[in-house]
Amino acid sequence: MTRPVIELRAVSKIYGNGDTIVRAVDRVDLVVERGDYVAVMGASGSGKSTLMNIIGCLDGPTTGRYLLDGVDVRRLDERRQATIRNRKIGFIFQSFNLIPRTSAQSNVELPLAYAGVKSAQRRPRAAAALERVGLGDRGHHLPSQLSGGQQQRVAIARAIATNPVLLLADEPTGALDSRSTEEVLTLFEGLNRAGRTLVVITHEEDVAAHAQRVIRMRDGRIIADDRNRTGAYVADATEVSR
Amino acid sequence: MNLRETLMFAVRGVLANKLRSVLTMSGIFIGVAAVIILISAGTGANKQITDNITALGANTLTVTPNSTTGGTRGGSGAARAGGGFGGGGAAARSNNSTSSVNNGTQIRQPQLTLDDAEALVDPVLAPDVGLVAPVVAVSSVTATYNGATHAVQTFTGTSPSYLTINTNTVQAGTTLSDSDYSGHRRVALLGPTVAADLAGGDGLSIVGQTVQFNGVSYEVVGVLTAKGSQGPQDRDDLVIAPLTAVQDTLASYGTLSSIAAEASTAQQVNQAQAEVSQILVSRHHVTAATADFTINNPSSILDTVNTVTGIFTLLLGGVAGISLFVGGIGVMNIMLVTVTERTREIGIRKAIGAQRGAIVGQFLLEAVLLSLLGGILGVVVGVAVSQLKIGTFQLVVAPYSIVLAFAVSVAIGLFFGWYPANRAASLRPIDALRYE
Numbered sequence: 001m002t003r004p005v006i007e008l009r010a011v012s013k014i015y016g017n018g019d020t021i022v023r024a025v026d027r028v029d030l031v032v033e034r035g036d037y038v039a040v041m042g043a044s045g046s047g048k049s050t051l052m053n054i055i056g057c058l059d060g061p062t063t064g065r066y067l068l069d070g071v072d073v074r075r076l077d078e079r080r081q082a083t084i085r086n087r088k089i090g091f092i093f094q095s096f097n098l099i100p101r102t103s104a105q106s107n108v109e110l111p112l113a114y115a116g117v118k119s120a121q122r123r124p125r126a127a128a129a130l131e132r133v134g135l136g137d138r139g140h141h142l143p144s145q146l147s148g149g150q151q152q153r154v155a156i157a158r159a160i161a162t163n164p165v166l167l168l169a170d171e172p173t174g175a176l177d178s179r180s181t182e183e184v185l186t187l188f189e190g191l192n193r194a195g196r197t198l199v200v201i202t203h204e205e206d207v208a209a210h211a212q213r214v215i216r217m218r219d220g221r222i223i224a225d226d227r228n229r230t231g232a233y234v235a236d237a238t239e240v241s242r
Numbered sequence: 243m244n245l246r247e248t249l250m251f252a253v254r255g256v257l258a259n260k261l262r263s264v265l266t267m268s269g270i271f272i273g274v275a276a277v278i279i280l281i282s283a284g285t286g287a288n289k290q291i292t293d294n295i296t297a298l299g300a301n302t303l304t305v306t307p308n309s310t311t312g313g314t315r316g317g318s319g320a321a322r323a324g325g326g327f328g329g330g331g332a333a334a335r336s337n338n339s340t341s342s343v344n345n346g347t348q349i350r351q352p353q354l355t356l357d358d359a360e361a362l363v364d365p366v367l368a369p370d371v372g373l374v375a376p377v378v379a380v381s382s383v384t385a386t387y388n389g390a391t392h393a394v395q396t397f398t399g400t401s402p403s404y405l406t407i408n409t410n411t412v413q414a415g416t417t418l419s420d421s422d423y424s425g426h427r428r429v430a431l432l433g434p435t436v437a438a439d440l441a442g443g444d445g446l447s448i449v450g451q452t453v454q455f456n457g458v459s460y461e462v463v464g465v466l467t468a469k470g471s472q473g474p475q476d477r478d479d480l481v482i483a484p485l486t487a488v489q490d491t492l493a494s495y496g497t498l499s500s501i502a503a504e505a506s507t508a509q510q511v512n513q514a515q516a517e518v519s520q521i522l523v524s525r526h527h528v529t530a531a532t533a534d535f536t537i538n539n540p541s542s543i544l545d546t547v548n549t550v551t552g553i554f555t556l557l558l559g560g561v562a563g564i565s566l567f568v569g570g571i572g573v574m575n576i577m578l579v580t581v582t583e584r585t586r587e588i589g590i591r592k593a594i595g596a597q598r599g600a601i602v603g604q605f606l607l608e609a610v611l612l613s614l615l616g617g618i619l620g621v622v623v624g625v626a627v628s629q630l631k632i633g634t635f636q637l638v639v640a641p642y643s644i645v646l647a648f649a650v651s652v653a654i655g656l657f658f659g660w661y662p663a664n665r666a667a668s669l670r671p672i673d674a675l676r677y678e
Contacts, residue, residue: 053672056593058593058670058671058672058675059670059672078598079597079598082592082595082596082597082598083595083597085592085593085594085595085671086594086595086596087595091593091594093675097586097589097590097593097675098590099587099590099591100587101254101258102254110591110594111594111595113247114591114594114595114596114597114600115595119247158594162595
C-alpha cells in the first residue's frame with residue numbers, strides 16, 4: 001500500500017471573524033490515492049476553488065491537517081512551500097497562465113529552471129514534454145502565436161515537465177472551444193492511464209464525466225463522492241445532463 | 243536558478259517595453275552625464291588656476307621688505323630711478339621713510355640687500371633652498387629705439403638664476419650669462435610685447451640692437467618666449483637685465499626690491515620658507531613677530547585655491563547629484579508600475595515554484611540593468627562633452643567622477659529597485675494569480 005497523494009483531515013478555511021464569518025471550506029476529509037483521476041464539482045461559492053488553493057499549497061488551511069505525498073505542508077515555511085509546489089504539483093489554469101513574450105520551450109523549462117536543473121538537461125526534458133502534448137514542433141513559438149488549445153497544451157507540458165506526483169487543473173477547459181476541450185480531456189486520460197494522479201476542478205458535467213471519481217461540493221462541504229466504472233459513468237452522466 | 247537565467251529574465255523585462263525603458267534610463271543618463279560634466283568643469287577651473295599660479299613659480303618664495311615697518315623701498319628705489327618723472331610723490335615718500343628710519347631703533351636704510359640674498363645660499367642653514375636671485379624692480383622706465391617709445395611695465399634687474407626660477411627662456415638671441423652679471427654688462431632681454439612695440443612685426447629683429455632705457459643704452463641680447471597674459475597683467479611686457487648693470491645705471495646701489503628663492507623641490511617649499519625666515523630674522527636682528535620682511539609662499543595660495551575650487555566642485559557635483567537622485571526615483575516609479583503590471587506573471591512564477599530570492603533577483607536586476615545602461619550612456623556622453631573647450635577654458639574629466647557616477651548609478655538601481663522587487667516577491671501567489 002503506497003501512501004496517498006492527498007490526505008485532508010478536517011480541513012477548514014475560515015474568512016472574516018465574528019458575525020461575518022465565512023466557512024469557505026468546512027471540515028473536509030479527503031483522500032486521493034496515487035493514480036486516481038478526480039473531478040471536483042460545485043457551483044461558484046461552493047468552496048471548490050478554496051479547496052484547490054489548499055491542495056495546491058497556494059493557501060494554507062485555517063484548521064486541520066493536510067498531507068501532500070506524506071508531507072504536512074502546514075508546518076512548512078514559505079521557502080519549502082515553494083519547493084513543494086515546484087517538485088510535487090503541476091498546475092494547469094483556466095487562463096493557461098503562460099509567461100508572455102517567452103517561447104513555449106522556455107515556458108516549459110521554467111519550473112525546471114526554478115528546480116535548479118541545468119540548462120543542458122532541461123532542454124531535452126522540456127522538448128519531451130512538448131512532444132508528449134503533441135507540440136514538439138512549436139517550441140520556439142510565443143504564447144501569442146498559439147491558439148487557446150495549443151497554449152493549454154503548453155501549460156500541460158509545463159505541468160508534467162517536473163514529473164510531479166499531482167496534476168492540479170483549475171477549470172482547464174473553461175476558456176476552450178469544444179474541439180480543444182476534447183484534445184485536453186484526451187490528454188488527461190492518457191496521462192492518467194500512464195499513472196499520473198489528476199485533480200480537476202470543473203463545473204462542466206461532461207468534463208467530470210471523464211474522471212474515475214466525482215466529488216461534489218456545496219457550502220464548503222463534500223456532499224457526494226461517487227466512484228464509477230470507466231465508461232458506465234460516462235453514459236450515466238450524459239443521461240443526467242440531458 | 244543561476245545568475246545568467248535571472249539576467250535573461252531581467253533583460254527580457256527591459257526589452258518588453260522599450261520606450262519606457264529608454265525614458266527611464268534617460269533619467270539616470272542625464273544625471274550621470276551632468277555629474278561628470280559639472281565635476282569636469284570644477285576640475286578644469288581648478289587646473290587652470292593652479293597652472294596659472296604654477297607658471298609664476300609654485301616652488302618660488304618671494305621675500306619682500308615690509309612696507310609697514312618702513313617705506314624705504316619706494317624712497318630709495320623708485321624715487322631715485324624715476325626721479326625726473328614723479329617728483330612730488332617720490333619726495334613725499336622720501337620724507338616718510340626718513341622719519342620712520344629716524345624713529346626706528348635699528349637704523350638700516352636698505353631692508354633687503356645683496357648680502358641677504360647671498361646669505362640664503364647656504365647648504366647648512368638652508369638645505370632646502372635651491373636657486374636664489376636678488377631682484378631690483380625699477381618703475382617708470384621708458385624704452386626708446388629708432389624713434390619708437392614704450393613704457394615698460396616691469397623692468398627687472400636680477401641674476402641669471404632668476405630666469406631659471408621663473409622658467410623664462412629666450413625665443414631669439416642668447417640668455418643672460420654669469421659673466422654678463424659679474425661684468426656689469428649693459429645687456430637686456432626684452433619681453434615679446436616690448437620687442438614688438440619697439441621694432442614692429444614679431445620684434446625679433448631688435449636682437450643685437452641698442453635700446454635706450456631712460457636714456458641709458460643697453461644692448462638687446464635676446465627676446466623672451468611669450469608667457470601670455472594673466473588677467474589684466476601682460477606677463478610679456480617686461481625687460482630683464484643684470485642686477486649689477488641696473489644698479490650702476492637705473493637703480494640705487496645696495497637695496498633690493500625682493501629676493502626670489504626657489505625651494506629644491508615642490509615638497510620642500512614650506513621648509514625652505516622656514517629656513518629663509520630664520521636666516522633673515524637673525525641677520526636683521528628682529529624676531530619673527532617684528533620681521534621687517536614678508537615671505538610670499540605660492541604653495542599656500544595653491545592650498546587656498548584648491549580648497550575654494552574643491553568646494554565649488556562639490557557644489558556643482560551636488561547639484562548634478564540631485565538630478566541623478568531624481569533619475570533614481572524615476573527607476574523606482576517604473577519598477578513599481580512594472581511589478582503591478584506583471585503581478586499575474588509573478589503569481590505564475592511563484593505557483594510553479596519560484597523562490598522569493600529568484601523573484602527579488604529578477605526585478606532587482608531589471609532595475610540595476612536600467613540604471614546601469616543609463617549610467618554607461620551617461621559616462622560616454624559626459625566624457626565626450628568634457629573634451630570640449632569653451633573659449634580658453636578646458637574641461638578636465640576627473641577619473642574619480644566616472645567611477646563615482648558609475649557606482650552611484652548601480653547603487654541607485656539597487657536602492658530604488660529594492661522596494662519594488664521585494665514587493666513583487668512578497669505577493670501571495672494566490673492573490674497574484676487572481677489579479678486581472
